[in-house]
Amino acid sequence: MNRTVRLIIASTFFALAAGPIHAAGPEAIEAVPMPDVAIYHLEGRRSERIVWLMEELGAPYELIFERGDLAGSMAKIRAVNPDVPMAPTVIIDGQVLVESGAIIEVILNRYAPDRLQPALHTTDYANHLMWMHFAEGSLAARLFSDYRAWLREPPTERSRLVDSEATVQYAENFLAKNAWFGGTNFTSADIMMVFPLNVATALNIVDVAQFPHVAAWKKKIEGRGAYQRMLAVARPDG
Ligand SMILES: N[C@@H](CCC(=O)N[C@@H](CS)C(=O)NCC(=O)O)C(=O)O
The missing domain is CATH 1.20.1050.10 (Glutathione S-transferase Yfyf (Class Pi); Chain A, domain 2)
Structure with missing residues (x-):
C-alpha cells in the first residue's frame, strides 16, 4: 500500500492581510498573497514548526511525508534536497529552503507581516x-x-x-x-x-x-x- 501522505490543507485559509493585533516587524511592508507552500516532513521533528505556523495562520499548505516511515519520508526529502536532506525542507513558490527559523521569517515577513511577531519598536x-x-x-x-x-x-x-x-x-x-x-x-x-x-x-x-x-x-x-x-x-x- 502506498502510504505517502500528501495533504493539501486549505480549509481555514483567510485573508492574511486582514489579521489583527500585532503590527509586525516590517510594518511598512504589505502582505502579498500566499503562494504554494510544500512542507517535507518527518513525524515528531522540526518540520512540525512549519505545519504549526501554517495552522496558526490558517493558511494552505501541502504536507508531504510517508506515514510511520521515517526512511521513506527522508527519501522524499532527499529527492528534492539532495545536498542537505533535512526536515523541514520547504518549497515556497518553487524555491527550496531549509532552516526552520528562516522559513518562518520568510513566511511571516512576506505573506503575513501583521501576524505572530511583536511590533518592531518594542x-x-x-x-x-x-x-x-x-x-x-x-x-x-x-x-x-x-x-x-x-x-x-x-x-x-x-x-x-x-x-x-x-x-x-x-x-x-x-x-x-x-x-x-x-x-x-x-x-x-x-x-x-x-x-x-x-x-x-x-x-x-x-x-x-x-x-x-x-x-x-x-x-x-x-x-x-x-x-x-x-x-x-x-x-x-x-
Ligand atoms: N537548524 C535546522 C535543523 C534541521 C534538522 O537538523 N532537522 C533534523 C530533524 S529534527 C534532520 O533533518 N535530521 C536529519 C539529519 O541531520 O541528517 C532547522 O531548524 O531547521
Missing part, C-alpha cells in the same frame, strides 16, 4: 527575535552536543561554560516574568522553542521538575487549537 520584538534564534543557535546546539558527549562520558559536575542546563534555566527565568517567548503575546518564537525544550526533557538532559514555568508554558501551548491541528496532521499516530 522590547517584546527584540526578545521575540532573540528567542527565535536562541532556539537553534544556543539551545538546540548545546542540548545535542551535551547529549552526545554525556552518552560517552556522563558529567560529574556542572561545566563552567554555558551548558544545556544554563540555556534551559535562561528560558525558565524569562518565562517567570513573561507569558510567552514573544513577551506579552504568543509569537513564532514560541513555535521555535517547543522542539528543543521538549528534547531537553524527553532525552533527560535536564530535570523537568527544575523548570516549572517552562512546564506551565508547555501546558498552554498544548491547549492551542492550532497546535492540536498540527498534531492531528503531522503526528497522526501520536
Whole structure:
C-alpha cells in the first residue's frame, strides 16, 4: 500500500492581510498573497514548526511525508534536497529552503507581516527575535552536543561554560516574568522553542521538575487549537 501522505490543507485559509493585533516587524511592508507552500516532513521533528505556523495562520499548505516511515519520508526529502536532506525542507513558490527559523521569517515577513511577531519598536520584538534564534543557535546546539558527549562520558559536575542546563534555566527565568517567548503575546518564537525544550526533557538532559514555568508554558501551548491541528496532521499516530 502506498502510504505517502500528501495533504493539501486549505480549509481555514483567510485573508492574511486582514489579521489583527500585532503590527509586525516590517510594518511598512504589505502582505502579498500566499503562494504554494510544500512542507517535507518527518513525524515528531522540526518540520512540525512549519505545519504549526501554517495552522496558526490558517493558511494552505501541502504536507508531504510517508506515514510511520521515517526512511521513506527522508527519501522524499532527499529527492528534492539532495545536498542537505533535512526536515523541514520547504518549497515556497518553487524555491527550496531549509532552516526552520528562516522559513518562518520568510513566511511571516512576506505573506503575513501583521501576524505572530511583536511590533518592531518594542522590547517584546527584540526578545521575540532573540528567542527565535536562541532556539537553534544556543539551545538546540548545546542540548545535542551535551547529549552526545554525556552518552560517552556522563558529567560529574556542572561545566563552567554555558551548558544545556544554563540555556534551559535562561528560558525558565524569562518565562517567570513573561507569558510567552514573544513577551506579552504568543509569537513564532514560541513555535521555535517547543522542539528543543521538549528534547531537553524527553532525552533527560535536564530535570523537568527544575523548570516549572517552562512546564506551565508547555501546558498552554498544548491547549492551542492550532497546535492540536498540527498534531492531528503531522503526528497522526501520536
Ligand atoms: N537548524 C535546522 C535543523 C534541521 C534538522 O537538523 N532537522 C533534523 C530533524 S529534527 C534532520 O533533518 N535530521 C536529519 C539529519 O541531520 O541528517 C532547522 O531548524 O531547521
